[in-house]
Amino acid sequence: MNVVEVEGITKRFGEVVAVEDVSFEVARGRIVSLLGPSGCGKTTTLRLIAGFETLDAGRIRISDEDMHGRRPYERNVGLLFQDYALFPHMTVEQNVGYGLRHRGFPRDETPKRVAEMLELVKLSGLEQRRPAHLSGGQQQRVALARALATQPEVMLLDEPLSALDAKLRQELRVELKEILNAVGSTTIVVTHDQEEAMSLAEEVIVMDHGHIEQRGRPVEIYARPASKFVAEFIGRSNWFEGRLGDGPGSGVCTFQCKEGFELIVPEPARSGSGGYEVCVRPERVALESAPSGNGRDTSGAVNAIPGEVLDVAWLGADVHLFVRIAGGRRIAVVEKNVGQTNRRAGERVHLCFAPADCIVVPTG
Ligand SMILES: Nc1ncnc2c1ncn2[C@@H]1O[C@H](COP(=O)(O)OP(=O)(O)OP(=O)(O)O)[C@@H](O)[C@H]1O
Ligand SMILES: [Mg+2]
Known part of the structure; x- marks a missing residue:
């Protein structure tokens, strides 16, 4: 069953067509990545799904419900952006619990859920730290725990590892995949890093200039690129x-x-x-x-x-x-x-x- 259905979506910013007639769907529990060069419309696509931008054309359905007119917090999505955007004055525990409080999650169950999430991302014991006293990789995990805490239907990750150095990135990539698979979340991960896309996702959607160039399993895209653009972009x-x-x-x-x-x-x-x-x-x-x-x-x-x-x-x-x-x-x-x-x-x-x-x- 498809959890996310994107149908012919288009978004313009003045003269710029950021996303044009893009359609794809994501089945339950799948990890799909949007891959493409800078400015090709990846973040815009994600923001449209999350409800931070309004569509010029097309429609988006999540769990069979049309998202038209739904505000971001009314959509069952978890978000992880490139810069993490952790609250600096809050502890790790408070950061992870933040979304729960705002979604009316029962107060007395919050500590248990937060503890579970911190265990999932291997940060148990750091509950009382503030973001400034964490490494980049640890901050990234806090942001992931926060996004996962509300158990959203869909996880939207925008360049989740890009702030980390190359070695840490590789390690966390494997962990991120394990965590997403463990919670069985339906995930769209945006990246301009082909290695990241190919190793994280079961399916890759290659974008260029606001449209989809090719979509397929990593091995298919590599072995049978549909165009010179895809062949050169990947490998x-x-x-x-x-x-x-x-x-x-x-x-x-x-x-x-x-x-x-x-x-x-x-x-x-x-x-x-x-x-x-x-x-x-x-x-x-x-x-x-x-x-x-x-x-x-x-x-x-x-x-x-x-x-x-x-x-x-x-x-x-x-x-x-x-x-x-x-x-x-x-x-x-x-x-x-x-x-x-x-x-x-x-x-x-x-x-x-x-x-x-x-x-x-x-x-x-
Ligand atoms: N709020 C905005 N106002 C005007 N133009 C915008 C706005 N947001 C995005 N754009 C333009 O839309 C196009 C797609 O931008 P988008 O951020 O989706 O690209 P991206 O694929 O995420 O790129 P990157 O890899 O650099 O993050 C770009 O040409 C960008 O300049
Ligand atoms: Mg972007």
């Missing part, structure tokens, strides 16, 4: 420009790269008159020393482009390489650092990848 990518050819058939066709070599790529659903580009993810490229062929290996099943290693960087678990190919292009390659790699700059290699590792996207 690293190498691009080949050129022209789609015919044959050899059975689901694959040729792609004539402008550098002069030919690739075998999956046959796209050809539509319109626009061109195509081919994207290959760095970790899908294998480096082989065998100097064979002229753009394709003998079996025809694998693409093999000759090149020269330009740069090798050992980055812990991964080795990042750049390989120069015909026309001076640099191709990024990521290999697992499993001990036996001894690549050197200047080495002649072949970049090998299967047709299935080529993502063909329409241009324009």
